[in-house]
Amino acid sequence: MSNQKKRTSEIRKSMPLLPIGTVIQLTDLTARQIRYYEEHDLIRPHRTEGNQRMFSLNDVDQLLEIKDLLEQGLNIAGIKKVFEMKKEENEHNKIGKELSEDKIRSILREEMKIAQSRLQKPSLRYGDVNRLYQ
Template identity: 60%
Template structure:
């Protein structure tokens, strides 16, 4: 199981998150109302938080303690989410992919080994 999957698993109850972050339940619900976190809901409608949610709450707490208002906090997180979305949606062009494959092959030849992907991709492109 990858680290990212583990960090997004909803494992922590409200009381545990309150202890970890030193925030009140009301503060945590307020940040949820402002869409800074989106905790998972159980069948009984209880909030369950991930490690990522705790990190966000701690970051919000730190920013607010510096005297920044809530509107600015929301702007900071919106910009951060926008950057992450752009990075996730960036597609590699065919020419960029070919160049990456050529560089991997050059490095493999220098080390006198076969590229990890060479066998998998050779059936698609004979000129790799």
């Protein structure tokens, strides 16, 4: 999937579209349970001007995950820890991706230097290489 499609998909999943009644039907949780998870910052639904909670598909996924973790015997503190670890892992993966792109640029630079030192034409045009460094 291309980056643009991933971003578009993520935007759609994060759009607050569902009222609490629909979320109750989708998750089999009570309104009280959902409000409790919100109080503990496990979910953060969007609020309308009238202060009505509106949930995204990501919120519903998060609630279903909370429900599964509770059924496995975790308490709220344990669930918070699991979510923190996932957040750290996601941030680490983003950093890892950036580093790998930097590594690729570094290798490309070295190959260009070698090609130039052998008085060979580089395989990439200057404009193409220049875009990689920006």
